[in-house]
Structure formats: structure tokens, C-alpha cells
Amino acid sequence: MKKYTYTEKKDTRSGFGAGLLEAGKKNPEVVALCADLVGSLKMDAFIKEFPERFFQIGIAEANMIGIAAGLTIGGKVPFTGTFANFSTGRVYDQIRQSVAYSDKNVKICASHAGLTLGEDGATHQILEDIGLMKMLPGMTVINTCDYNQTKAATIAIAEHHGPVYLRFGRPVIPVFTDPDQKFEIGKAWMVNEGKDVTIIATGHMVWKAIEAGEKLAELGIDAEIINIHTIKPLDEAAVLKSVKKTGCVVTCEEHNKYGGLGESVARLLSTELPTPQEFVAVNDSFGESGTPDQLMTKYGLDSVNIVEAAQKVIKRAKK
């Protein structure tokens, strides 16, 4: 089993800020828009370097999505930034018509996704955004796991033509991926090979899955861990290959169990390779105020929940 460690903790959104600056340097057509959350989205460095390529929209997210769509018509590559809730549900119709249906090259970048926004509570958290975005035809949906991966993904989506939803979080979490990684949209990342159970995780849950894998190893269970950073298009080959080997799967996401990664995996397996599956996800609930750690525990998103789910699904597979 490959051992993962970290020397520092950083927030994924800072990876977005760093990636945006880099993407801006690589491509003069990259522009950024923000709805009054520059600090939260870590856009300051981009704005300082390219003031004329930044658009402060104010608290008007629908207008931001429309302006971004319009900017693509002149050849620009717009990155919009606000909280995940206001990036998706609030502007679903605008994204649907002016971006997805119109096939505009807009990168909808959303921070503070999931529960771990924490103390602000359910109005500012969102647990439905992956579902909302993956249901839009042509939309690429990415949820990154740490600072380095978010930075790499931000640079990669600038080079990809088409609408993208890039989801990341607020808290400071371990940085455990390679700083010079190549980010391939739609390509799963094998975190650890194993034979007893497949653990498929996305976003903040990847580190939890790594922790769970270590605990499972102590219990004599050899878990295969896959980081699915791109939920749509799903790397179906990687999922099927792993599940053929292990015969059971646990999906892990900081999202409602309805409509997220788990359902994408279940849909694939139900048609290609019916397999026992357990879902580590929020059980059809809104969040609430609390610290990120408290919330992850209360809503069943800790490594211990993954361990339990793995043990349960292995038993089901052996029946």
C-alpha cells in the first residue's frame, strides 16, 4: 500500500487562485468574473496581474453568468467565481440556456461547496450542486481534492473547450498530491491499489478515504482507492476495471447521496456490472452551522464511516 503523507495544509480555493493566475499568464484570452467574493475565491493575484481582464459584477450572479457567456462570443475564456450555492442553484436557468445549451466556453468555478463551509450554515452550503451540474448536457463536472489538484485542474480547464463546473471547498486540508501533476479531465487517479474493496472518493473525501484505507489495512482489508476528480465524464473504464477485481464498492462524497458521484457509479454498474455498493454521502439532508470537522462527523462523512461502509459492503458481496 502506498503511503500518503503531507507536510502542510492549504485550502483548495487557494489552489484555484494560483491556477487562475497561471492560466491567465498562459492564455491572454482568460478573463475572470466575480460576484463580490474576490477574497473568498482567492482571485487577488489574477486581478493584480491582469486588472483589465477582471470583471467585478457585484452581487448579481445571474448577470455574471450572462456576461461570461457573452465574453466567450468574443473569444474570451471566462472563469466565474462565487460560492457553489450561488454558482449553481441560484443561476441554473442562466447556466442551462446561456452556457450549456449554447455550448459556451464558460468555466463556472465554485468555492465553499459542500458542508465544510461550516458556521455559515445551510443557506451558504450546498449539497446538490454536483447533481444539478451533471444533469446539464455537455457540462464537465470536476471536484478536486487538495490545493495542488485544484491548481492543476484550473490550468487544465482553461485549455479545454466547453462549459465546465469546477467545485472546491473552503477549509484548510492536507496537501498530499504532486505539485507538478498532470491533470487529465475525465481520467481517474489511482490512489492505492488493492483487492478487497473499491473505494471511490471525490473532493475532500479523498483524504478521508486514504485515512480509511490505512485503518482497513490494520483490519486486514486491502482497499483499492480511486480519486474521481472528474464526475462527468466519468472514467467508466477505471471504475469497471477496479470493481471487476474487488467485487464491491464504496462511494464517498461531500454531497447529497441523491444525484452525486455515488449515483453516477451506481448507474454505470447497474447496466455494466451489477455490484454491491455503499454510499458515504449526506443522507438527503440540508446542513447546519458548525465547524467543518463537527459537520463531517455529524453527517457521516468521516473515515470511520468509510471503514464501516467498506466492511458492510464486503459482507454483502460475499453472500
Place this chain on the structure above:
Amino acid sequence: MNQQPQLMKHTINELEDIAAQVRRDIVRMVHACQSGHPGGSLGCADFMTALYFEIMNHSTDFKMDGKGEDLFFLSNGHISPVFYSVLARSGYFEVSELATFRKLNSRLQGHPTTHEGLPGVRIASGSLGQGMSVAIGAAQAKKLNKDHSIIYSLHGDGELQEGQNWEAIMYAPFNKIDNLISTIDYNGQQIDGPTEKVLSLENLQAKFEAFGWHVINSDGNDMDAIVKALHYAKSLTGKGKPILNLMSTQMGYGVDFMMGSHKWHGVAPNDEQLAAALAQLSSTLKDY
């Protein structure tokens, strides 16, 4: 508003003839599929004809980015028949394709879209209230590209009830979007009745001016007046403010029994009504 254009591409009479033909196209298209929105389409036929045949610098060799060209955005997508007719008659695609409007496998969807690759369409519209934002984005891209072309947009008046417009209306003057000429089709009608009864727009001119726009008024069913208004609007670009053309029209203009009533907002004529409508619209181009 007395600016006479230096050199007209067409005479007013020629433009009126084209507009009459566009109106014939509209009623035929809506009749053929027994579906669509003739009222607003007829009301905007003069404006759209003036824009595409006289005012805009555009190329029918369609490129999505439209660099170096004036661009038009239709926000009230339900008046697609007038948009399609003007695009076809300008040469973006064959006039015969108009007969496929709203039919299965057509590029001429009920509401315009880029999804079917129809030349001349740069954004989908139909769900109302989004076009002003898109037009602003396109205008800002022009500025970044140092492209001195103009962005035109058209909006229904009832459409202004959608809140996103007011986000955009606030944004454009603050950001000195002065390469944008937006037109409101001010016909006072929406599906459920007169705007005054559904949700009054009150004093639109004062509202836009309060937000920082330069507002001009025009009669949208008088070709000479429209051409003059649009030339005047062009002369106001580049002066730090977005321009609003508050254009009075009559829904259904040109077909007497459709005029002035919201009842023809989204209703197709039957065979007799089609014949009656065509009889009122002189067959000027004699090709459809």
C-alpha cells in the same frame, strides 16, 4: 434625432418592401406549423429589417466570434420568426429553410439556439431576461479586443419584469459599456394582457435614465423614423454610456386583425386568416 444617414444602402421604400416580405414570411411560418408568436414578430419586422439591411456592419459568412462585425442579440427569443426571416433574407441561409420552422429536425427551433448550428445565431434565448447580460459580455469582449464594432440587442417590454435585466441595466453604465445599443420593443402587451394590468413598467425612460443610460425614443413601425433613430443611436456610441432605444410598436403591426392585442402574442392563424393576412401584405419580393 435629425441625423440623416450619409449614404443609405437602401431607400426607405426598399426597406419597407423587405419588411413587408418579412411579415409575409412570419405569418406563413407560424401558419405552417400552427405554432409560434406572430404578434411581437410582426411588430418588430421594421426594426429588424432596418438593423440587418441598413444599420449593422455584418457578414453572412458566419463566424461565431464575430470579430470586426456588429453583433445582434435577440433576448425575447419567442419572436424567432422575424429573426429567422431577416437572417434568411440577408443571406445567412436559404429562404426555403424557413418552411421548417418549429418542425422536427429543423435548425429553426421554436426559440433560437446555437445548438443546431444555424448561422447568425450566437446564443440561445427563450427563457426571458438573459439577453442584456450576454450583450454586455459581448460588448466587453469587443473592448478587450480593441474592436470598435457595436453590439445591438432587442428585448420585450414585458421581459423587463425579469430581475436579471435590472442587474444588467445597473452594470452597463457603471462600467461605461458605450458600444451597446439596446432596444425595447415597447408594445405594452404580454401573454396575460397589457403590461399595465399584469405588472406595470411605469416610466421606463425615467428608470433607464436613473440607472445612467442615454435613452432615445422611436416609432418602431415607421421605417424612416427607425433608420433615423438607429443612426442617431450609433452617433451616441463611444461617449461613456450605453444607449437605450425605447421603441414604440404595435403588436401584430401590418395585419389589421392582429394589431394592438395581446391575443395574437402566441396564436397561429388558420387558413382563412393566413389568406387575409397575406392579402394585406403586398407581395413585394414576389418569392414567398
